[in-house]
Amino acid sequence: MASRLSRPAALLAVFALVVGACGGSTTPPAASVAASTAASVAPSEVAASVAPSVAAPSVIPTVPPGGPVTVTWFCCLGGGDEESQQKTFKDVAKAFEATHPNIKIVLDHTAYAGARQAFSVKLASGTPPDVVGPIGVGGASAFEGQWLDLQPLITKNQVDLSDYDQQMLDLYKAGGQGQYGIPFAIYPSELYYQPDMFDEAELEYPPTSYGQQYKMPDGSMVEWNYDTVRNIAMLLTLDKSGKNATEAGFDPGHIVQYGFEPQRDDLRTIGAGFFGQGRLLADDGKTAQIPDPWRAAWKWIYDGIWKDHFIMSDQVYQTPAFMGGYDAFNSGKIAMDENFLWSVCCITEAGGNWNLGALPAYQGKVTAPINADTFRITKASKHPDEAFEFLRYLVAGEGRTKLLNAISGFPALKSDQPSFFDQLKQQKNDKGKLIYPPDVNWDVATAGIQYADVQNNTESFMPNYNKSLDVLVKYLTRFTGTAGLDVDTELTKMQTELQAAFNK
């Protein structure tokens, strides 16, 4: 009897072991910067209403005879993989299903770190998801050619896009043809600064609006450009004895406060995209090029790190004193920081008195790069109509505000924008204290949209995207981590390597 019982028990044990061995470990969600917002941003509703222009009419469809159509929603090529975000996504999908019994949503989640590989496998194996998102320009560029042109569906469903900035709509047009996305969340860029550090150095604050000049310590009025930023950033850079970077005896080996911090996500955003719009791929679609403003930007950054010392090297950036490789402005030891709006998610550690100012100009022209997240439909989707129905719900349906709050997105719908900053101002932490300083100049963030790089977005397509990006990561590491380089020579080498990547 015991033997009879032991056999099934042993087989059960073997089965359990096999299942255990085959089952993947629970992958911890990647720490996406934007994603961490969910913890600090309370899901306060901007407006629970449906945006009438884009969302589908509220007629409850009937279930087709063959049962509901399954639409697969793939996440997370552009963040959104934190647990709280996933819960929001599931809630939104359920809410959609409640009003659309003809469509069943299957949320297919892969952590950001492995999402590109997982998505590639799905495409290659002929099992493409239908809806993908939230996904940024870079994530979409990595899969150029895989997205459905939504224009026929927009026309067929008579979708009114008038509540969107034309600039933002253009961001999702490829080569002036087609409409590969409907804007959802946008992240304009702006200049973050610490007023107390300016006060201490007896300097004027950065301009509060675009077009304003800057008053230098000698009283002269100058253009707010990168030369001006360099000059005041050096005054704001202090060593441990309190000397600034313009003073004799300044010790660059022991800097305790830096004047300026660039956006460091990508070589294309470290200075480059802020100096001017450009692309590394020439108009012929084959040739690698380096736009002149970008070349100037990288020299400015390089000199800022290694010659003028108002920007920290990567070695310093990695130290715990400056947040150990994450947003260094939050260390409270940076006077000015160029960044996107998504960085407000994690700015609470930067102290209670930061503010926003206008970005400087280069050669008389301001460029404020923009990041954007939305949802896309794959070209190979087997249910494009149902997927489009769901996409409209995501970008403009009732759940959009929950989604925006979950990913800390500034709404692309113009009618939602005014209330976005109102709810930011009211947000409190666990102790009931306001999260953001009460007098933050949020208007300058909105104003930056008009200077956005929509024609040539910094994250725009390059052939062999992942390999090309690899070259850029290499040179980002090299420029920020190696003294004594000849930047022009390095850029020539980089262009050659990029061309090789483009050619493959």
Added chain:
Amino acid sequence: MTAISIPRRRLAVPRRPHLSPQARREARWGLIFISPWIIGFFAFTLLPMIATLAFTFTNINLDQKEPLSFVGITNYSRLFSDPQAWESLGVTLRFAVLALPISVGLPLLVALLLNSRHLRGSGLFRVLFFMPYVVPFVAGVLIWQTMLNPADGWIDVFLRAIGVAHPPDWLRDTTWVYPGLVFIGIWGIGGGVIVYLAGLSGIPTEYYDAARIDGAGYLRQLQHVTLPLLTPVIFYTLILGIVEVLQYFLVPLVLNQGTGEPNGSTLFLNLYIFKNFFGYQDLAYGSTIAWFLFAITLVITAVLFGTARRWVFYAGDR
């Protein structure tokens, strides 16, 4: 005429040993119990290996713009004309020349010290040496990255304190990056130390007694008793060390995001495989380099096994 029948000799075909019902039952249960491993081996090791070998003769990639097709030895031709592949192999071999003697020799030295009768608190030292081994590897690498940071890392702070005006930038300077990586590797020698200690404890004390009676001192005992009897363990550690160093990957990936910086000096061959396979999604070429690395590893280990009979002594060998 009567034919003479010559009795046929029975062919010497080995017969399967006759198993008793009890033995058969035990064998069956044994197989059932090891079946998770067997299934896992087939599903997750053997099949992927065969698949990657097949990939090397195709144009498969995850961004399959051209139809999947058989391409013969195109990927192998590409490998032999790819300067980066050879540069990465050079990086791997240069690092191996520095790292391998240390990863094999240092644990032995530490094990000999810990095994000494004169060392007090050897148990505590054993625990201390082994502790880093149980720290998650990536966490350990990140800790070392902080310690080797030239701005405020403990090592350079210490060097400045003792008068070194310009301590090395361990992980960004092509001159210092390999010593820096070896430093990180030394932290994890605990596993090797335990293996050597196990080997040392297996040497019969009679040999030492006999050597002492013959007047051998510590060094003579080490030379004529300890090291010869430890050669199987040294051989085992050497083989594993070679395999590990040829597959060196995680540290440069974590430290420099796999960029190969400074100046390509950390773009190890295994990292190049990873980039091609997963980063560039070129499964065919990534598999080809992987098989190339496998072949190199196989040749080196085969050569080592070939030499083993000259310098590895097993107990009971004549």
